[in-house]
Amino acid sequence: MLAYQIFPKATKVLYMSHLAIGDYIYQRTFLQQVRQKYPQLQLDIWLDDFRPRPKAWSAGRASLLKGWLESESFIDRVYPLAKDEAHRQQLLQMARSNGYDAVFFIATARSSYYAKYARFIADKSYCSGLKPSGVLSPIGYWRFSRLDDCVPDDFDGSSIHRIYGQRFQALTGIKPAIEVAPLTLNGTAVRRVNRAIANWHKPFGTQKSVLVNHLSTTYKRDYSWTKMVDVIEQLAKVHPECLFIINTPPHQKQEVESLTKSLSKERGLACVASSSDGVFELAAMVQAVNAVLTVETAIAHLASVFDKPQVTLMRQQSAHWCPPNASKVLFSSRYINDIPPEKVTDACVKHFFV
Known part of the structure; x- marks a missing residue:
């Protein structure tokens, strides 16, 4: 039995994925479609990514994402990132006790664990997921064999939005939307960000921001x-009217602030850990500036959603993650740091403020 036969009769469904902000910008389009197609559903989200040892940035990112997910009208419940293995087991038991009619997952990392725990949570209910295209280990093969349905992850598309659309269609039977769902910003966040940028402009006398x-x-x-x-420095010579706002993850804020303080005030630099205040503040910041220069992170995809002029630095292997509306993408064959500064400067001059 397939998902499109299960969902019309279901009342509670759990979706599991190792979500980052960039992933969710695209996946939320299709999760909204699931809820619109089946309005009777309670749609819950599992955030824990089953890492044996969390990364330094994991808790901060998961907290931001959890806040965003909980604000979405089409999502009912969000299971947080597990603090440790004992907490993870508590979350698993809690999810299992909720008696979901269906559990499905999309995971391209640690997919064998998702197959294991999705089956545990679903118990005897319907369970399906994305199966990696490579060769599975014996334990991985056994775990996937216990699912009610497996979808091979052999989708090919020109963009990550298209790829996620194909994955969701295979798992839910819903024809994917062509466009990314728009973001509605929190008015308080917009006002706070606009005030901050205005205050940063004052000491420099600048009018535009990157x-x-x-x-x-x-x-x-x-x-x-x-x-x-x-x-x-090179861009400031071409555009002296421009303020450069340096975004940084919360756990690196102090380090980056010390770096910016060592630079001349005449260069129009400011530092802001916008992501520490929540996804809405980060999104409001992207919407408020005139242009964006970024490596391959969520900011590139937020800039694309708001159709901002942007220059994005990416690895060639991640070309499918290229933001749909990026003004210019510079690729590196291995590491992003291999891209020469002169090339980045030229791209910004050509695509910013034109």
């Missing part, structure tokens, strides 16, 4: 501070 994001969750996707400063 949000700069050089950090990610891995060194492979980071652009060095030294190189980014080189880009900013």
Whole structure:
């Protein structure tokens, strides 16, 4: 039996995925479609990614994402990131006791664990998920064999939005929307961000702003501070009317602030850990600036949603994650830091403020 035969009769469904903000920008479109198609459903979300040891940034990102998910009208309940293994077991038992009619998952990392725990939560109810296209280990093969339905992850598309759409269609039977669902910003967040930017402009006398994001969750996707400063200095010469706002993850705020303080005030730099105040503040910041320069993180996808002029630095292997509306994407064959500053500067000059 397939999902489209189960969902019309179901009352409670759990969706599981290792969500990041960038993933959710696209997945929320299809989760909304599930709820619109089957309005009787209680749609719950499982956030824990089954990492044996959480990364330094995991808790902060998960907290931001949980707050966003809980604000969505089409989502009823959100299970948080597990603090440790004991907490994870408590969450699993809690989810199992809720008696879901169906559990489905999309996971491209630790997929064998998702198959194991989705089956545990579903118990005897319907359970389906995305199966990796590579060779499975014997235990992985056994775990997936216990699901009611497996969808091979062999989808090919020009964009991550299209790929996620194909995955959701295979798992739910719903024809995917072509466009990404729009974001509605919190009015309080918009006003707070606008006030902050106005205050940053005052000491410099600047009128335009660029949000700069050089950090990610891995060194492979980071652009060095030294190189980014080189880009900013060159851009400031071309656009002296511009303020450069440096975005940073909360756990690196102090380090980046100390770096910006060592620079001349004449260069129009400010530092803000906008993501520490929630996803809505981060989104409001992206909407408020005139342009965005970023590595491959959620900010690139937020800029695309708001159709902001942006230059994005990416690895070639992540080309399918290219933001749909990016003005210019510069690719590196291996590490993002391999992209020369001169190339980044030229792209910004050509695509910003035109």
